[in-house]
Amino acid sequence: MSNTVLHKIHFATANKGKRELKPGPAPIRDTPNHRVPRLSRLMALAIKFDRLIHEGAIADQAQLAELGYITRARVTQIMNLLYLAPDIQEDILHLPPITQGKDPVTERDVRPIVAQFDWRKQRRLWKQLASCLPQ
Numbered sequence: 001m002s003n004t005v006l007h008k009i010h011f012a013t014a015n016k017g018k019r020e021l022k023p024g025p026a027p028i029r030d031t032p033n034h035r036v037p038r039l040s041r042l043m044a045l046a047i048k049f050d051r052l053i054h055e056g057a058i059a060d061q062a063q064l065a066e067l068g069y070i071t072r073a074r075v076t077q078i079m080n081l082l083y084l085a086p087d088i089q090e091d092i093l094h095l096p097p098i099t100q101g102k103d104p105v106t107e108r109d110v111r112p113i114v115a116q117f118d119w120r121k122q123r124r125l126w127k128q129l130a131s132c133l134p135q
Helices: 038-055 061-068 072-083 086-093 107-114 119-130
Strands: 009-013 019-023
Touching: 038 061, 038 072, 038 086, 038 107, 061 072, 072 086, 072 107, 086 119, 107 119
Parallel strands: none
Antiparallel strands: 009 019
């Protein structure tokens, strides 16, 4: 005669990505299945950085780079997003969430738009770029 014992188990991730068996059913995860586009996060970061500098909490962009462990050039690239027309900034902040794959528009894609000082030209270029975005 044989005895059968049934237990619910699930795989869990332990230290350094090691997988191990755990007793009980798998935990229910209520994390969303989408993410905020990186360009939206960078736009929000630029706005936050600008406020920190204006409030005097941070001296300048060089200090931001030092505190954030990034190069001064990268801080400049992020802060240049503030040169976009306000309506484009708003569009960027409200880009649709990414459910799978790569971001359809990146900060690098927006650099030529930032280089235009005329907001009308920026809007025209943004409209061309945004037409490729999923709705």
